[in-house]
Amino acid sequence: MSEATEKGKQKMSPFFRQLVAVSGVVLYMIGTGANIAYPGVLLQQLRLPDSVMHLTPEHESWIASILGLALISGILVAPFSLQKLGRKLTNQLSTLPAMGGWALLVASKGPAAILASRSLQGFAMGLQAAAAPVTIAEYSSPKYRGAFLATIAFSFATGMLVAHIFGTLLYWRTAAVACGSFYFFSLILISISPETPPYLAAKGKNNECRKSFRWFRGNDENSQKELEVLLNSQKKKLTPKVAKFTFYRQMITKPEFYKPTVIMMFMFVLFQISGMTVVPSYTVPMMEDVSGGTIEAYTSMLMVDVVRFVTAIIACVVVNKLKRRTVLFLGIIISVISLLTAALLLYLRDFGYIAEEYKWTPVVPTLCYIFGKTLGILPIPWAIAGEIFPLAYRSIGSGISGMFLSVMFFVVVKTAPTSFRQIGINGTFCVYGISIAICGVFLFFLLPETKGKTLYEIECHFRGEIEKEVCERDMMLELRKVEEG
Template sequence: MVEGVNYRKQRVPPFLRQSLAVSGVVLYMIGTGANIAFPGVLLQQLREPDSALQLTLEHESWIASILGLSLILGIATAPFSLQRLGRRLTNQLSTLPSMGGWALMVAAATPETLLISRTMQGFGMGLQAASAPVSIAEYSSPKLRGAFLATIAFSFATGMLIAHVFGTLLYWRSAGIACGSVYLLSFILVSLSPETPPYLASRGKFNQCRKSFRWLRGYYHDSEKELEVLLNSQKMEVTEVITGKSRLQNWVETAKKPEFYKPTLIMVFMFVMFQISGMTVVPSYTIPMMDEVTGRAIESNTSMLMVDVVRFVTSIMACVVVNKLNRRTVLFLGVIISVTSLFLAAVLLYLRDLGFITEEYRWIPVIPTLTYIFGKTLGILAIPWAIAGEVFPLAYRSLGSGISGMILSIMFFVVVKTAPTSFKEIGVNGTFLVYGICIAICGAFLYFLLPETKGKTLYEIECHFKGIKSDRADSGEKDKMLELETMEGG
């Protein structure tokens, strides 16, 4: 027993408290999914002859891709914000430019105004892209962390589905109001949650850390042991930081540490694979892509909603699968399904173009295409966000999340901006082949780089990258870590 602690049960169980803390971030990520997918319906409506705004093809590609550029600004700001202002305030601030962007879009009268509104949305998304996995991981207990982190994939899929449904049923301005309202709910829920315990401990606010930790995890014997491990490890970090070295020297030393560069390299490959798999291209250009895949045998909006439903149902499945199976198993299962399906869809499209598939069966490529959506949603969408919240040590979590997020945003812009040209020059079949090859290459590197993180505490993962065995950590920590798996509800 840890002395001085009253081991009492709370009226609200830890699971519900952690769910409340995570829900504000989850709602924001629903808004992110809507941001990414909204051009799929917005551009379709603006192509109508009587549209209030007339766009060129160049306008269209910039409206879909400019999120990637503005993401860079948000992500560049994120490490400072996460480290200086904290996770909670960063989450709150990230909702403001996003709400402003949707409001400006609803009132837009020119293409330039649309571009400005998308830029504001992207800046908020950049802050949140770095903050979301960190916040969810730090709010969650080890046994719930996988499921909570998998809700990021669910949130993306839900937001994309909402944007496409609203955009199909409503005029785009009305649909924008509905999508933008998600951020107001996010702001309210984030404001009801405390700051994360690891951040408070990293800033030397140990009493506030205890209060926040116990609010989230309850007063249980095993959770108190984890709390003491957290506090003791951060007390040592605070002591080590006071060295009198310059900031440049600290950065150089940080870059040489395996617990920093190994997770960073892993996340670079993760997020390159995430984007090159078509994760943001498909929702942005669903209708033209599916028109090509189905040979226009299926009505455009129907094929778009088919993709959204498969993605949505799979993301629900991923929340369960990620918490039950090893992270590596889920990731590489998704990689294998995605690569196989992309290659098969490309071959079928080539055969159809050559006349080997009759007009009656021209829709056949839709089967491997939907299988590809299933595979990438299950593994390539869900696992990178789960891993992003786990692999970085607390001392470098803000910086590492910022660097990997920067790669994510650059790839977002490059892949989405070049997609229309790629579809035009090499066709959807050629684009599928390129995506499949790139996924296979990234997956091969990750097979050798990525450790298993399921069921481990954040401190145990940090020890792995440092090359420290649990029995070489501070005296008694091994027994404490082993007992964390039996935590009650927390």
């Protein structure tokens, strides 16, 4: 079949095909955002006098934080699933416990059932936290990869906004049905998309890889070159199997594995310590304290959601236009300054240095903090997670770094109510601001720039200068073969 004939058979552009495939992941990440934010409205409704069930403060903290513990189980399964079952099947299977969790939540009659439902959701989130950045990166061409990976941040923000809107307008059981429906539509889109080309190449399924790659990227000259480099780079790695202990021992000594892993540990610690999952779970009480009661609770919650949603849209553009490091450190600087400013204003208000009519002023830097963390701290860790690990170790690396994400999720969310009580919102903001700054300093020295590079070029970077030169030379030789062939 000629190239022109094959092009003619493609009714959709490569960009649109990539968009369709990525949208399946985006929809279940919207569900993740809803999972995180839903306690913010669920707990408010269950505190009402006529509620069908009544919860203790301990119940409430566990309902908000148990996702973090359940995430660990999903993260532990994810490397095996991604490696053995593939990206597509892992994504498909991950939607099932999520839908089951929402269904159990709808039918729940007590705290135990709610905790069980949240555990199912958390397990699904663990699988998806590892699978989403890897899948999107492998679906995307370098030209669009930054924007597509930034849709993870957009998905989080959208899910949080949707959960809070549904929870404000609807009874909590009805809102749960609406939130859970995103996983159903996600399953449909995932099912109609092919397996990712890098996974097929890693398994030696070259014919299937070519077919999948051309489905996503078309058959132009640049795509053909990238395909041949991908296939040839994997041929060299299809060596006889070694014992698992030997494989893992060799793996942890390789800079292309341990350097990205350390970077992603700091990335996900930064992600959680910035209050990324605390704020959606405790938006109402947090904003009541910040505003000094001058703004109605649900109004302040929707203010935060709208700022986060609009900023996430901006981030999709910014991440694709600017360098990853620029966006990340811009978000870190804005977040740190805003948090410390908000904390200072809250301290001044508590000591009576701010007049009664200006009690609301800490709201302004708090919204700036939401803007800063959504612009840089929310999208960049997920963008880097999808790019930074070499194909051979991508599943394992995503699982290990995801473990830090899940442990920090539980620790930060579970301790937030105690932190608010013991040192106040102002003290908590100080802790978050200082922690963000510390993580930022480490990442400033550790994180390389990945924008515009192929996944193979990023892998070469971490191998060191000598290995990098060998990689570049091999890549040039492969490209020359393609041009001559």
